Amino acid sequence: MRNLNYKHWIALVSIVLVVAWFGYDAMQSKRDDALVRDLMKAQQQRSDSETELSPVSEPPADMVVNWISDENIWFVGKYQDGGGVEIPFRPGESRQQSEDVAPRHENPGFVGPAECQECHQEKYQSFLATGHYKTSRPVNESTIDGSFQPGTNTFQTSDPNVSFEMIHQGDEFLQRTHFFDWSFDVPMDIIMGSSKMAQTYLYWHKDGLYQLNVTHITDGNQWINSPGYIDGDAAYARPIPQRCLECHMTYFDFRGKINHYTPGSMILGVTCERCHGPAKEHVEFHRENRDAREAVGITNPADLERLTQMEVCGQCHGGSRHLKGDALSFRPGDHLDDHYQPPDDELDVKNSVHTSNQLTRLSQSECFLQSQMTCIDCHDPHHNERGNQKLFSSRCMACHKSESDCGFFPHEGVEFAENCVDCHMPRRSTEKLRLKSVEGDVFPPLRDHLIRIDHEATKVHLAK
Ligand code: HEC
Ligand code: HEC
Ligand code: HEC
Ligand code: HEC
Ligand code: HEC
Ligand code: HEC
Ligand code: HEC
Known part of the structure; x- marks a missing residue:
């Protein structure tokens, strides 16, 4: 019994220590440490007083079943084996x-993207592919x-x-x-x-x-x-x-405890209102005033001051920031610092899915420093532009005007106009993001937003 608990405890601690879901656990580490301590305590108490074990019909009698009351988790294990099952x-x-x-809470006016369709048909349709x-x-x-x-x-x-x-x-x-x-x-x-x-x-x-x-x-x-x-x-x-x-x-409507929500409340996807603000008032006004051409009750990020506009994206692309207050309280026009702790600089340089802070990385680029560039110089949030290198290159050309602005031009066999980004914003996989698969480890590559002269990436590109 003691042996099994010890192993299970090791497993739990490891879950927390392993560089986890795209670095996400690092954001959770404080809470998880407390969780592990509580679990250990609960486990210990459970093994000290066998009587507290609840009777179960299944699993088979040779398995150990532990109820960890603090976290509402059941643990099922077997002697002489490290593996275990955890279920709620x-x-x-x-x-x-x-x-x-x-x-639990009144919805502050999020209505969901389907409500936009009747008046913004084109944007709505193209957005579904993003x-x-x-x-x-x-x-x-x-x-x-x-x-x-x-x-x-x-x-x-x-x-x-x-x-x-x-x-x-x-x-x-x-x-x-x-x-x-x-x-x-x-x-x-x-x-x-x-x-x-x-x-x-x-x-x-x-x-x-x-x-x-x-x-x-x-x-x-x-x-x-x-x-x-x-x-x-x-x-x-x-x-x-x-x-x-x-x-x-x-x-989503949060019910006050770690992972408890009102199922029927959820609006899935990152949709219109996360960038434009809750739209209930806007929708109601324009349904009642079909002739009104001036928008009411909605934010267009294009009207926001440069850095404030980028903070809209920074809610989710600004690195691993902890919440200061309530989730979902940020509105376009707000500042990140009022809603989130500063990002973890150490995590940010790791460039993995949940830490590749595009906001910070882009801000360090010469392009950004010597122009009025924002995220939407290159990204149209209403269309799926994924992988369209030619399109992205044309966005570079809005400022750089000609291929000959590239110090590397001309160069035999390079289609400059078609792909600026693989040389200047290379996709980099990172050892920190390791997914174990049957065929070995996989490192999903990510686009670094520090736009720069990169001789390594140029070599790789030329080799292709
Ligand atoms: C009943 C019609 C109607 C509905 C429904 C509607 N809108 Fe609008 N919206 C308008 C009109 C009219 C305008 C002003 C003209 C324009 O910019 O197209 C507008 C403008 C906008 C603008 C630009 C604002 C600006 O200041 O430039 C945004 C952003 C917007 N709507 C978002 C939404 C979103 C998001 C939804 C769904 C949650 C939505 N709208 C639903 C009618 C509607
Ligand atoms: C990821 C953020 C984001 C999402 C999601 C998003 N938008 Fe936008 N939207 C923007 C930004 C930034 C602008 C200003 C730049 C531009 O025009 O593209 C904008 C501009 C607009 C405009 C005014 C400009 C125009 O072309 O008329 C409308 C209307 C609009 N969005 C509607 C929508 C609707 C409807 C949805 C959902 C179906 C949606 N947006 C989803 C960020 C977003
Ligand atoms: C509420 C959170 C949130 C906001 C706000 C947000 N994003 Fe995102 N964004 C995401 C998530 C999550 C993904 C990953 C989607 C996936 O692949 O599952 C993503 C993906 C992307 C991608 C990759 C798309 C692809 O298909 O490869 C781009 C580009 C992007 N976002 C740009 C922006 C820009 C620009 C803004 C601001 C105008 C913005 N985002 C605002 C959460 C957000
Ligand atoms: C700070 C915002 C943020 C938090 C918190 C976050 N994510 Fe993400 N997540 C993103 C963004 C942004 C991307 C896409 C990054 C990219 O395309 O480069 C992403 C990507 C992903 C992907 C891969 C999507 C794809 O299409 O390949 C999964 C799966 C995922 N997240 C799950 C989760 C889970 C589960 C959690 C909570 C434990 C979580 N994320 C927490 C922002 C976040
Ligand atoms: C909003 C305007 C703008 C856009 C869009 C833009 N740049 Fe730039 N970029 C500049 C400015 C301004 C400079 C600094 C002056 C110069 O070197 O031309 C610069 C500098 C650079 C440099 C030199 C960096 C260094 O450290 O010396 C590279 C490389 C570069 N840009 C590549 C790109 C690529 C690739 C894209 C598209 C993905 C792009 N730029 C998009 C404005 C822009
Ligand atoms: C095959 C890789 C490759 C491609 C494709 C490429 N570049 Fe470059 N670029 C380079 C290299 C390498 C340099 C540095 C040249 C040097 O030694 O000065 C450079 C330099 C630059 C500079 C800085 C020029 C200076 O004198 O400071 C800019 C701006 C730039 N590139 C923009 C672009 C744009 C825009 C595109 C797409 C039209 C592009 N590059 C395509 C490899 C590339
Ligand atoms: C100079 C152009 C440029 C600017 C400005 C820019 N991006 Fe990107 N971004 C790109 C390119 C190119 C890609 C690769 C797209 C692809 O291959 O699908 C990309 C990809 C992404 C992705 C997907 C990440 C991945 O690894 O595939 C996200 C998320 C993203 N950008 C967010 C942002 C945000 C947020 C901003 C503003 C802080 C921003 N970008 C500004 C050019 C830009």
């Missing part, structure tokens, strides 16, 4: 469907990646006794964990990630939101452990905190 619902029972509960729109979505046949076909729908950990099966049943998608001779199902309710690099999955247990153990990565079309998860464990109790949703959703 009772082993042997299913998770409970989310309940239809009344919101990474922002797709960054959180309900799970269904057309949104979910990866194989659910027997033969290619499994993820085997290095422990032969622990594996996962991805199952499509009716309109339900679920992950089935096989842990020795015990198995259980967890549904996939919400997709996080537009599939550029990955999709990870969330599910509801009552009004709690948790991450599933298995993630899909686009590179190689593979099922893998969610980054930071321990190989050989089945962890289905990782809570999804507000800050995580704040960067990947438009609106």
Whole structure:
């Protein structure tokens, strides 16, 4: 017993210490440290007084079942083995469907993108193809990646006794964990990630939101452990905190506890109102005043002062900042410092998904320092422009005018006009973002926003 607890404790501490989900854990470290301490304490108390163990029908009798009351987590393990299962619902029972509960807070006026369609048809249509729109979505046949076909729908950990099966049943998608001779199902309710690099999955247990153990990565079309998860464990109790949703959703009603939300309140995707402000008043006014041509009750970021405009993007592209007060309180026109702690400089230089601070990196570029450049000189948030190097190069040419502005021009075999960015804003993968896959480690490359002369990148580009 003591031995198992010790191992489990090591596993928990490791979960926190491993450079986790795209560096996200670093942001969470303070809370997680406290969590681990509490878990340890709870574990200790549990093993000291066996009587507190709740009786369970399943799993098999040779497994150890611990209820960690502080965190509402069940732990299931086996002697002589390091692996374990963590779930927020009772082993042997299913998770409970989310309940239809009344919101805790009044919605400050977020109405969702569908409400814009009737008057901004074109913008609405093109926006549906963007990474922002797709960054959180309900799970269904057309949104979910990866194989659910027997033969290619499994993820085997290095422990032969622990594996996962991805199952499509009716309109339900679920992950089935096989842990020795015990198995259980967890549904996939919400997709996080537009599939550029990955999709990870969330599910509801009552009004709690948790991450599933298995993630899909686009590179190689593979099922893998969610980054930071321990190989050989089945962890289905990782809570999804507000800050995580704040960067990947438009609106949610927080119920006051770490990962508890009102299910019906959510507006998925990073949509119009995160950049334009809550639009209820705008929509109501223009529905009642069909002839009005002057916009009422809405912010156009183009009208904001330069740095203030960029802070709109900085809510989510400004590095790993902790919240100062309530999530979702930032409005276009506000300053980041009033809502978030300063970013962690050490994390910022790591250039991984959750730390590649475009706001800071761009601000250090000569282009930025010697012009009035903002994010929207290169990005139109209403269109999917992903991977369109030619288009991005044309945006450079708005200021640089001619290919011959490039000190490297002319050069045999280089299509200058078609691709400025691979030489001056190279995609760099980082050792800090390591995803373990069946075929080895994968490092999703990211675009560095420090625009510069880069001889290394030029060499790589010429070699292609
Ligand atoms: C009933 C019609 C109507 C609806 C619905 C509507 N708008 Fe508008 N919107 C307008 C009109 C009219 C204007 C002013 C003319 C223009 O700029 O197109 C406008 C302008 C805007 C502007 C530019 C403001 C400026 O100062 O330049 C933004 C941004 C905007 N709307 C966002 C939204 C968003 C986001 C939604 C959905 C949540 C939405 N609108 C829904 C009618 C509507
Ligand atoms: C500070 C804002 C922020 C927070 C907090 C945050 N994310 Fe992200 N996340 C981003 C941004 C921005 C990207 C895309 C970066 C890029 O494209 O370079 C991203 C990318 C991702 C991706 C990959 C998307 C893809 O299409 O490949 C996943 C999955 C993801 N985040 C999940 C999460 C989860 C789960 C959490 C909470 C534990 C979280 N994120 C917290 C901003 C954030
Ligand atoms: C990621 C931030 C972001 C999102 C999401 C976003 N916008 Fe915008 N929007 C901007 C910025 C920045 C501008 C000003 C620059 C420009 O015109 O592109 C703008 C300008 C506008 C304008 C006024 C300019 C024009 O061309 O008429 C309208 C209207 C508008 N957006 C509507 C929408 C609607 C509707 C959605 C959702 C379907 C949406 N926006 C989503 C950032 C965003
Ligand atoms: C509320 C959070 C949020 C805000 C505000 C926001 N973004 Fe994003 N952005 C994200 C997330 C999350 C992703 C990752 C989407 C994914 O791949 O899942 C992303 C992705 C992107 C991408 C990559 C798109 C792709 O498909 O490759 C660009 C470019 C981008 N954002 C630019 C901007 C700009 C410019 C602004 C300001 C006008 C802005 N964002 C505002 C959260 C945000
Ligand atoms: C808003 C205007 C603007 C845009 C857009 C712009 N630049 Fe610049 N850039 C400048 C200015 C101004 C300078 C400094 C003067 C110079 O070297 O021409 C500069 C400098 C540079 C330098 C020299 C940097 C150094 O450290 O010496 C490079 C390289 C560069 N730009 C590449 C690009 C590329 C690639 C793009 C497109 C991805 C781009 N720029 C987009 C304005 C811009
Ligand atoms: C094959 C790689 C490559 C491509 C493609 C490329 N550049 Fe360059 N660029 C370089 C190198 C290398 C230098 C430094 C040349 C030197 O030694 O002065 C440079 C220098 C520059 C400078 C600084 C010039 C100076 O004299 O300070 C600018 C501005 C620039 N490039 C802009 C661009 C733009 C705009 C494009 C796209 C039209 C582009 N580059 C395409 C490799 C490239
Ligand atoms: C000089 C042009 C330029 C400016 C200005 C610029 N970006 Fe980018 N950005 C790019 C290019 C080019 C890419 C690569 C796009 C692609 O390949 O799909 C990119 C990609 C991104 C991505 C996806 C990251 C990735 O690794 O693929 C995000 C997020 C982003 N930009 C956010 C921003 C934000 C926020 C700002 C303002 C602080 C900004 N960008 C300003 C040129 C620019």
